Amino acid sequence: MTVGALPQTVEVRTLAARAVSLAGVVDPAKLTRLSAAIVAAKDPVVVNADFDRDEEGRYVVAMQVSADVLVTCQRCLSTLEQTVASTTLLAVVWTDEQAGQLPPRYEPLVAEAEIELWEVVEDELLLALPSFSYHSDLNCGAETGVQAPGGDGEALAQENPDKDNPFSVLQALKGDSDS
Ligand SMILES: [Zn+2]
Incomplete structure (x- = not known):
């Protein structure tokens, strides 16, 4: 088409x-x-x-x-x-x-x-367009323990250092890396 x-x-x-x-x-x-x-x-x-x-x-x-x-x-x-x-x-x-x-x-x-x-x-x-948008728990970089509405804390507690994890991007931006 x-x-x-x-x-x-x-x-x-x-x-x-x-x-x-x-x-x-x-x-x-x-x-x-x-x-x-x-x-x-x-x-x-x-x-x-x-x-x-x-x-x-x-x-x-x-x-x-x-x-x-x-x-x-x-x-x-x-x-x-x-x-x-x-x-x-x-x-x-x-x-x-x-x-x-x-x-x-x-x-x-x-x-x-x-x-x-x-x-x-x-x-x-x-x-x-939704008024508020959230990652699904596994993809969200939040480490605050705040849960998404209706979400369960298990997925959040399990750290997943995926290279696509937006939190690693945030850390890089803050110059917070170990290397
Ligand atoms: Zn998120």
């Missing part, structure tokens, strides 16, 4: 009337709100958007977005990799009042003619 850059703006009702499917990528560096919420993004954001009309004549967009991002572990404060993905069914409406009348399966997308597709993608990613 050839995947090019996703258009930044689209005529959403036109695409829906023609039942157009768009697949493409967005450079995460262009998504400034997302960039502010993460440490870094590894790869382009992957987007699939299927525009269509539903049985009641609504203009709808079935949107899938996914991105591999680096975020800060809230326990050991080093980075961890996280896949942020969401699947959303959007219905295009003209007004907030119409938005309130949509069936619950839809999320409203208030739009005149054009929509800023990148902004919609960014909104979906930000909604899907």
Whole structure:
């Protein structure tokens, strides 16, 4: 499958009337709100958007977005990799009042003619991004004995000097090595 850059703006009702499917990528560096919420993004954001009309004549967009991002572990404060993905069914409406009348399966997308597709993608990613991220216990460099919510202390207590252990990176940064 050839995947090019996703258009930044689209005529959403036109695409829906023609039942157009768009697949493409967005450079995460262009998504400034997302960039502010993460440490870094590894790869382009992957987007699939299927525009269509539903049985009641609504203009709808079935949107899938996914991105591999680096975020800060809230326990050991080093980075961890996280896949942020969401699947959303959007219905295009003209007004907030119409938005309130949509069936619950839809999320409203208030739009005149054009929509800023990148902004919609960014909104979906930000909604899907967890507020707090933690390593799984084995990978976390925390030595504080603080347990992740719902985690058990066993894995934490067992020191695992893996070369990928983020704590060794932290130690190197602090100049704390023995050699
Ligand atoms: Zn951690």
